[in-house]
Amino acid sequence: MATNVDYNTNKKIVKKDVSYLGRDFSSIRQNLIEFAKTYFPNTYNDFNESSPGMMFIEMASYVGDVLNYYVDNQYKETLIEYAEEKKNIFDIAQSLGYKPSLAIPATVELQVSQLVPAKDDGSGGFEPDLSYAGVLSANSIITSDTGVDFTTLDDVNFKVSSELDRRIDEVQVPTSGTDPTQFKLTKMVLAKSGETVTETFSFGNAKKFDKIVLSNDKVTEIVSVTDSNNNKFYQVPFLAQDTVFESIENTTLNDPTYSAFQNDTPYMLRLIKTARRFTTYIRDDNKMELRFGSGVSDNPDEVIVPNPDNVGSALSFGVTHLDTAFDPSNFMKTRTFGLAPSNTTLTITYRFGGAVEHNVRSNTINFPKSITFTIQEDGLDSSLVQTSKDSLSINNPTPASGGSSEETLTEVKQNASAYFNAQNRAVTQADYITRVYSLPQKYGNIAKAFIVQDKQLQINNDTTEEIDNPLALNMYLLGYDSNKYLANVNEAVKQNLKMYLSQYRIVTDAINLKNAYIINFGIKFGIITQRGYNQNSVLFKCIQRVREHFNIDKWQINQPIVLSDVAYQISLVEGVASVVPPDGNEPGNPLIIVENKATTSEGYSGNVYDIAQSTKNGIVYPSKDPSIFELKYPDTDIIGKVLGEI
Secondary structure (H helix, E strand, O other): OOEEEEOOOOEEEEOOOOOOOOOOHHHHHHHHHHHHHHHOOOOOOOOOOOOHHHHHHHHHHHHHHHHHHHHHHHHHOOOOOOOOOHHHHHHHHHHOOOOOOOEEOOEEEEEEEEEEEEEEOOOOOEEEOHHHOOEEOOOOEEEEOOOOEEEEOOOEEOOOOOOOOOOEEEEEOOOOOOOOOEEEEEEEEEEEEOEEEEEEEEEOOOOOOOEEEEEEEOEEEEEEEEOOOOOEOEEOOOOOOOEEEEEEEOOOOOOOOOHHHOOOOOEEEEEEEOOOEEEEEEOOOOEEEEEEOOEOOOOOHHHHOOOOOOOOOOOOOOOOOOOOOOOHHHHHHOHHHOEOOOOEEEEEEEEEOOOHHHOOOOOOEEEEEEOOEEOOOOOOOHHHHHHHHHOOEEEOOOOOEOOEEOOOHHHHHHHHHHHHHHOOOEOOHHHHHHHHHOOOHHHOOOOEEEEEEEEEEEEEOOEEEEEEEEEEEEEEEEEEOOOOOEEOOOHHHHHHHHHHHOOOEOOOOEEEEEEOEEEEEEEEEEEEEOOOOOHHHHHHHHHHHHHHHOOHHHOOOOOOEEHHHHHHHHHOOOOEEEEEOOOOOOOOOOOEEEEEEOOHHHOOOOOOOOOOOOEEOOEEOOOOOOEEEEOOOHHHHEEEEEEEEO
């Protein structure tokens, strides 16, 4: 046992051994008894269960056990995997950058229609008079028959039609005549369930990191935040981020370069710097906080915290700070973390609410509650204007979906861990693909994406070889046209995507955006049916099965066609005895025949591809350059034959 000497008293001090392993009541009690026996043998030796000394030992053991329990529990509550308290789980999740979902609204596509007069098109026919076409403003509220409110997310402008915002014109002919008198204009618009409300908050003198609490719980989206001077505050993931994305209309005035694509890409993305920003925080009572920055001074930042450009200037008119002491905490008063609102009133519009019950049935959302539908009436017949306004109708041809209640605590834990692992960055191939598909639709239509490392040529000793370029990636893209056929992505969409990915990509990664090749094809097969089944019915079901197998939603760039998979799908149809070669059972004839379709006048891509040379061991491989197989016209390009029955 080690000893020390107290030189003030010249007495030896014995260092006592302490056991830190005993953490429960029994272990602590036993350790205290052994401690007393070892170091106080002559002071106390009555360890009878009813003795006063044992009372104090057991009381100390009790306190130690309780304290150890709370220490262990508090440590456990700092680890998201083991935390149980809702507040702690929410705090940790949000410190990792993940916002728990308190409610998820249902989404639905609403069909909006209006009638407009017909007019002469100048060539003996008729066309809709779009001067009577109106605009249903965004944030219009339509209610279902069960009382669930749905809010439209975009304007419905009947005057325009594009691939991303298609309008369908239907002729309305009266029963008494042959010439049309009206056209029915129909568009689709996305809507979300829940309520939209506006609250105002007054601010006095600026306070660092000021915050407010919204009155409604289960807030799903902040729509807008503006102050008394109509300055906009932007939501950011963290207050140190001073750049945000903003969407602008794709017009000649805003962007002359890409305005030619305004029908396909109505909005462009741009980055702006802003000092007015806020973050959100979800509390354990399901309410949302808005937290603002620390900038509380009207002086320029370089006056609050001098920089090398103005410190010690010897010019008579210059600023000098050499003889002035400044508080390092002044850094927090700058715009680095955004401005704190001061002497103003903030108007906050937000949406809240969502549940499984919001997934309402089809044809039930058709009761306008609060809508704005306008028609420019200048020079128009007032009665026809009123008729056009009164003709507005809204319906949901498909059910609402996606609505659910708040995440469970287990789901919050898992999702927060996954979010943190991704680090809000695009590093892996999957990261980039996920970001591409998350591009808001109004900025472009991305249906398929594929990414590979860029290649470069290296010359060694008069030989040339292809090697990976570590500083560049090639991303191949395709979109849909208005008929959901694959199509090339235009330059405006690519520009928006570049801007969108710039906030996630690694600095050293250059991304080249290219169009993938579309390989159109037709397919042939033969079957033997079972006796007792209607052959035409069986064949029809086989064609439907093939059609579903090649549904373009299921196919990705560079995915091969496995012929045995096609044959297997056909064999699963009830009544099919076997799948046989469509050209007869001669040796060498394949069960499934795939043929390239490339005639542009027939609507195909025009890409010629040698499928026979690309077929190995029953697998049709795509080209070396990234491409995708598309069964564009299944009604005509799937040919099946019944070659007998058994």
